[in-house]
Amino acid sequence: MSPSNLPDAILAAAERLKPHVRQTPLEHSLAFSQLTGMEVWLKLENLQHTGSFKARGAMNKLLSLSPGQLAAGVVTASSGNHGAGVAWGLGRLGSRGLVFAPENAAEAKLDYIRRYGVEVRKHGVSGDDTELFARAYAVQNGMVYISPYNDLEVVAGQGTVGVEIAGQLVMAQEAGVPSQQPPLNVFVTVGGGGLISGVAAFLKSVSPRVRVIGCQPENDAVMMASVGAGRIVQIDALTTLSDGSAGGLEPGAITFDLCRSLVDEWVTVSEQEIREAMRRFIGSEFMLLEGAAGVALAALTKAAGRYPAQQAVAVICGGKISLDGLKSIL
Numbered sequence: 001m002s003p004s005n006l007p008d009a010i011l012a013a014a015e016r017l018k019p020h021v022r023q024t025p026l027e028h029s030l031a032f033s034q035l036t037g038m039e040v041w042l043k044l045e046n047l048q049h050t051g052s053f054k055a056r057g058a059m060n061k062l063l064s065l066s067p068g069q070l071a072a073g074v075v076t077a078s079s080g081n082h083g084a085g086v087a088w089g090l091g092r093l094g095s096r097g098l099v100f101a102p103e104n105a106a107e108a109k110l111d112y113i114r115r116y117g118v119e120v121r122k123h124g125v126s127g128d129d130t131e132l133f134a135r136a137y138a139v140q141n142g143m144v145y146i147s148p149y150n151d152l153e154v155v156a157g158q159g160t161v162g163v164e165i166a167g168q169l170v171m172a173q174e175a176g177v178p179s180q181q182p183p184l185n186v187f188v189t190v191g192g193g194g195l196i197s198g199v200a201a202f203l204k205s206v207s208p209r210v211r212v213i214g215c216q217p218e219n220d221a222v223m224m225a226s227v228g229a230g231r232i233v234q235i236d237a238l239t240t241l242s243d244g245s246a247g248g249l250e251p252g253a254i255t256f257d258l259c260r261s262l263v264d265e266w267v268t269v270s271e272q273e274i275r276e277a278m279r280r281f282i283g284s285e286f287m288l289l290e291g292a293a294g295v296a297l298a299a300l301t302k303a304a305g306r307y308p309a310q311q312a313v314a315v316i317c318g319g320k321i322s323l324d325g326l327k328s329i330l
Contacts, residue, residue, distance in 0.1 A: 006258075007205035009152065010159035010198060013060045017160055020059050020092060024048050024161075026168040026313070031284030032297070036304035038185070038312045043165055046289050046319025050084040052244075053161055053195055053317050054148070058085030060157025061146050062093055070095040074144045077127070077134035078113075079105035081244055081318055082148035087116035098143075100134040102127055108322060127247050149192030150253045159198025165313055166206050185312040187303075189295040190214045190223045190263075191245030193255030195317060200262035214263040215299035217242045217274060222249055223259055224266045232256055241274045241291035241329070244318055269298035275329045277301055281316075282330075290318045291325070 025044045032040040045053040062074070070093065076086045079101040090097045099113055099120045110120050124130040138145035147154060165186070186203060188196040200212040216224050219238035226232045232249045240246055249256060269277075274291060277298035281289055289297075293316040300314045 006152065006156060006159065006198070006201040009156040010163060010202045013056075013153075013156040014160045014163045016063050017056060017060060017157065020049075020063075020089075021056050021160070022048055023164050026165060027285075029285065031280065032300065032314070035280070036301060036312070037308055038300075038304055038310050040300065041165075041169070041311070041313045042285065043161060043313055043315045044287070045161060046287060046293060046316050050081065050088045051318055051320040052081035052085065052290075053158055053315070054081040054085035055088055056085075056160050057148075057151075057154035057157035057194055057198075058082065058146065059089040059092070060160075061151060061153040062086070062089045062095070064153045065144060069144050072142050072144070073097050074146050075100070075134050075138040075141075076146045076148070077101070077131040078148060079109050079127075081320065083109075083113045083120075084116070086146055087113045087118035090118055091116045098137075100124075100130050100137070102130045106322070112320075128250075131250070147250075149194035149255050150250055151194075152254060155194045155198045155201075155255065155258070157198070158195045159202045161195065161315060162199035162202035165199070166203060184209055184310045185211050185213060185307050187213045187215050187267075187296045187300045187312060187314045189242065189245050189292045189299075189315070189317055190216050190259070191242075191247060191292070192249065192253065193223055193259045195315070196263060197255045197258035199315065201258065204262060211264045212262060213299065213303065214259065214266045215296045216245065216266065216268050217295055218268045218270050220246045221266075221268050222247075223256070224268065226256055227260050227263070227266070241271055241278075241325070242295045244290055244292035245295065265303075267299035267303050269295055269302055273298040273302060278329050288319050288321055288326070289316055290321045293317050293319070294329075 278294035
């Protein structure tokens with residue numbers, strides 16, 4: 001598969017994933033619409049299997065593997081949503097695999113991955129160390145390494161979020177809900193760039209009117225910095241509530257060029273803006289969300305004045321937040 005064929009690959013992934021993933025709701029938000037002056041829709045991937053969109057990309061990659069590759073087993077590096085997505089997919093397919101995590105990974109997150117019956121091992125101080133080790137382990141043991149974002153099959157799986165958004169807005173029009181045009185502004189939190197690359201590639205193939213806004217925390221905006229520099233760069237990142245989007249980009253990441261060509265605008269938000277957006281969502285929508293999802297909502301709120309009376313979709317990319325994390329924002 002090449003990047004130019006990505007929209008077709010996303011449609012194929014949507015068919016492939018139908019028996020496995022949930023079509024998550026696209027809900028009109030009265031609270032965020034009144035706050036921003038836009039017609040705001042929330043794509044609720046916090047209600048996806050494993051509590052995150054990551055299940056889509058992981059499962060699409062697993063379904064692309066041959067029986068022999070599945071029998072040999074897969075390897076990934078993650079202490080969060082990607083690891084859970086791979087573990088969940090392996091369980092559904094009755095296959096085996098191994099998840100490597102950094103030494104300092106939270107045990108609660110690792111226990112969540114283990115519940116799907118996949119072995120978790122610790123290696124390395126940083127996520128980069130863990131990933132390098134996991135890739136080498138896969139090669140040495142004849143297994144397939146599954147990247148959280150640097151893989152077109154993974155990106156295609158994440159892009160099925162865009163397929164659902166397009167279809168659900170048509171359904172909303174037919175139901176008489178106040179949505180008379182295709183989405184103009186889609187706010188997506190960016191870490192490695194797999195989700196926004198897939199969503200943007202599909203929606204822009206459907207309608208050239210779509211604008212895709214990349215959303216990152218001020219404390220860790222490596223993709224925006226890389227796009228601005230014209231090359232993948234390293235930054236001195238700070239701790240952020242958006243731990244699901246934190247971390248650097250590996251050299252040669254396919255998502256870098258995709259983000260350069262597909263993302264129309266970038267918005268960064270402060271930790272306080274993330275915290276306020278999360279509180280507002282919990283108080284008005286009566287659901288939980290994780291810090292990375294709060295970034296998209298914070299960016300939507302911050303940039304609202306640029307798009308008066310227009311439509312907006314914010315992707316609520318995940319819902320897993322610890323009790324300590326919840327206490328810190330309330």
